Amino acid sequence: MALTVRFHEYGGPEVLRLDEVDPGEPAAGEVLIRVDAIGVNRAEALFRAGQYIEQALELPARLGAEAAGVVERLGPGVDGLEPGQAVSVVPAFSQNDYGVYAERAIVPARALLPRPSTVDAVTGAAVWMPYLTAYGAMAEVTGLRPGDVAVVTAASSGVGLAALHTAARLGATPIAVTRTRAKADRLLAEGAAEVVVSGEQDVAGRVLELTGGRGAAAVFDAVAGPGVVDLARAVAAGGTLLLWGAQSGRPTPYPGFELGMPALNVRTFTVQEITRDADRLRRAAAYVASGLRDGAFRAVVDRLFPLTEIAAAHRYLDSGARFGKVVVTVRR
Template sequence: MARTVRFHEIGGPDVMRLEDLEPGEPGPREVRIRVDAIGINRAESLFRSGQYIEPVKQLPARLGNEAAGVIEAVGPEVTGFQKGQAVSVVPNFSHNDYGVYAQQAIVPANALLPRPDAVDAVSGAAVWMPYLTAYGAMVEVGGMRAGDVAVINAASSSVGLAAMHTANRLGATPIAVTRTRAKRQQLLDEGAADVIVSDEEDTAKRVLQLTDGKGADYIFDAVAGPGVVALARVVAADGTLFLWGALSGQPTPYPGFDLGMPALNMRTYTMLEITKDPQRLRRAAAFVTSGLRDRVFRPVVDRLFPLEEIVQAHRHMESNNQFGKIVVTVSH
């Protein structure tokens, strides 16, 4: 039996329960892994509370699509992986189909990346989602180049930090946006060229000041909601406003008409655009691996929680006080 997190009703962190379940055997194109560490993702909080872009289809439901561990069993039609191999699980599947909040979990083989010996389980669970997200929007979709300016809000999140590291890797200039001054110095230490404290400054006005009136080539918005109107005002000519999160929880208008119909590029983006496409995932993995090898990429881990404290881990995530990735460790 494997300790497994499930929830039997939609709600807050307290609806999650640790249960003893039979892990089962992998089917075609699946593997079973011993889970050693789990990356906690905002999407899981939204799914659990019924606010995600995909609804919960059946209760009880599982959670989790980021993990690191070791393959225990390989199902039919799986090639390229073997029992005993250290791997990371990247999100490319629905929470309605699989979940890695457990001591053992079955996952699709196409969600696995080999984990090098130098990458421990905590790093292997923390590094991939943030950097695959950043790579996909900035490189694969956005085509960011050296000299471009990128404005990144929710910058102290794991994705925000990975986006800053990625911008620096490309020779672009990352401008971090954070609500309070508390994380300002940490963001500068992580490579932000400038930090805008949105509770104290007019973000749009400050972006124009920092760019000599040109505006930002890219804005990566994890908040969405009414604030997109102000952000859209400071997108440079031929620039793009990416919406890759909706932390505000409010309706998001299309601002183009209110602003006089400028040539505004605005698109939504999720990491699934990368992880569900084998060729894009191959390129993304090579890019991130190169950054890890050169030590310009690294997971920024905020706190570790044991699996038995999964409720506390989610409460901490929803407090918005973290800096970087929250990781859950799993004992056996």
């Protein structure tokens, strides 16, 4: 049996329960891992609350799509992995099929990346979702190029910080957007060329000012909602407004008509566009690994929680106070 986080009803962090569950045996193409650390993501909070892009098909439901651990057993037909090997789990599956908020969990082999000895479990659980998301959106989808300007909202989140680092490594100029001035200095220290405080400044106006009226080649937005109409004003002609989150929880209009039908590309994106495509995942993993080796990329971990305090971890995630990643460590 393994201590496993499940929710038996939708709701806030208080619905998360620690149950003793038999993880079972890995089937064809699956691997049983011992989980050492778990990356906590906004997608899991939304899934728990019944507000994610997919609903739980049945209750109780499991949670979690990002972790680091060690291979225990291989299912039939799994090659390239072996028991005792350190690995990271990347979000390449539905939480209706698998969940890694547990002491031991079964995951598809295609969702595992070997974890080198130089990468500890906390780092291995904290870097992949943010950097795969940032790389996929910036390099694979929008084709961000040296000299471009990239605007990143919710910049103090794990994905936001990874986006700042990735834009800089691609040779672009990252502009961070944050709600209050409290995190501005830390965002500058993380590589933002400029910080726009949305609670005090006109974001689009400031971006246009900073770019000499041209606007940004790409705006990467985690908030969505009615604000996208104004945010779209900050996009250069032919540029892209990419929505990779919906933190506002409000309906999101299409901004093109209200703005007079500019040359604007609007697109949604999730990391699974990368992780469920073997070729894209191979390229992305190689890029992120090279960034980790040369120091351009790193885990920015705000706070650690033990598995037994998973509800507290989700409350902290929901608070919006974090700067970087929330990670849960697994110890019995």
